[in-house]
Amino acid sequence: MIEDAFSDHPPFEIRQPATQTVPFVFNSPHSGRVYPDAFLSNSRLDRHSIRRSEDYYVDQLFDASPQIGAPLLAAHFPRAFIDVNREPYELDPRMFEGRIPPFVNSNSMRVAGGLGTIPKLVAENMEIYRKRFAIEDALERIDRLYRPYHDRLRRLMVKTHARFGYGVLVDCHSMPASAQSGNKNRPDFVIGDRYGTSATEALSQLAVSILQDLGYTVSRNKPYAGGFITEHYGRPARGLHAIQIEINRGLYVNEQTFEKTEGFEELRADLIRFMSLVTDYFASDFSDVALAAE
Template identity: 25%
Template sequence: MSITYTLIKGRIPLLISMPHNGEALPENIASKMTEQGKKVADTDWHKDKLYAFAQALGAYIIMPKYNRYVIDLNRDPAGVDLYPGANSTELCPTTSFDLAPLYLDGQAPDKDEIAHRVTTYWQPYHQALKTTLAEMEAEFGKAVLLEAHSILSTVPRFFTGQLPDFNFGTADGKSCAPELITALQKLDYSPYSMITNGRFKGGFITRQYGQPQKNIHAVQLELSQRTYMSEPSPEYNQALADQVIPKLEQLVQALIHFSQQ
């Protein structure tokens, strides 16, 4: 039992990771943040609601308690840039997606604080990821990791115009077997738009743990929040969600089918 994340054990070789789903801020960190920072506006809101059906299907699910503003679990702790040349946020973000400061003057985390957050929050989540995937591969002969993300449909800092609805990332084909992404591309996403390895090619987790040569396959889905939220507010829109959830169900079923071949 961890105090920094929740791991729900499953019975099939599919692990759904939601590294930006957490909303909590430790009090000692929140006290140094701006009012904007305390709103945790860049959360991947409601992922646990959207994928609630997956637990009944037997999937493993892992999600953190704490927000990405504390530390971004989908970043390399060594500081390697995932998208060279693009504007991106840090391991411990100091600005929001709209470039507003997250910390009061002089209160941003220093090197020692960042190292502390890596040890306290980042390492336990990644150890659980690594261990769970290894256990699944040992038991089933294969493991599939779905990195479940979401983002506002318009974020000028990261991309121009409006993002497609379903954005799959496979590290340009390196994080999973080609037949898996082919199977996902053949699904019917209408009336939603879909792209593979567009603006989002998969973050650190997808690139680090997707090792198809070792029978561990990783796919990231960056879902546009306009498909299930009343953008730009963080409000869950049940009517919209009811329309997109069947598409997520068919996606998860395809992942399960591949995992059991």
């Protein structure tokens, strides 16, 4: 049961400011570190290896967002258990026993890659499960975790839009320091806006410029343009904007031991500066950059 698995820890939490003073919501959907025992017992991976799909400590990197007047929604359940940055029913029928509901999307690229709503793999193509398990267990995860998580995120965005006339979602992630193919080093940050469809040019470019001014290398939309959350919540014509921020793990964590490095505190301080600058700018100048719905 989901309730038993998270009896000592809520599956997710909202860290709220005393008063929301800026039209921003920060979201960390992949930094969860609470692994249910029953899940681990059905996994072929040990407690260390299964963590390789985590966005290590991203919730902690952005945990100062309430201090600047913006809420932070953070998952405690791990991405390997259920991935809320997918459609609700992107499922691989080969993983489950029992009748698959007809509304399941089993043909998506993400399912084909083993990274559906209930992932088959963690990073480096390591299979999670020892054997098939009941489709009812997968559907329970969606009902008990996925849907409540998105319900809270949706409410945060609706509340923000109602209060300020527009809202900005910053979806916070981390990426491996190098690509698997060719071991090519990646930039320090990637800002994704679904190639201009989930946010205005002004918002995306400002995020890039601030990070560059802080001394970081920044790419836009390559290799990450944003996932389901960015695509689903970004509706610029309605005054709802969403960008994804990917952080190079080499800046702050040892990817073999998952321990924070000396760069963690410096990066966290720079991200506080980033959050302050981007929220201050749009809080005072949104009319000039047309974030509000037309």
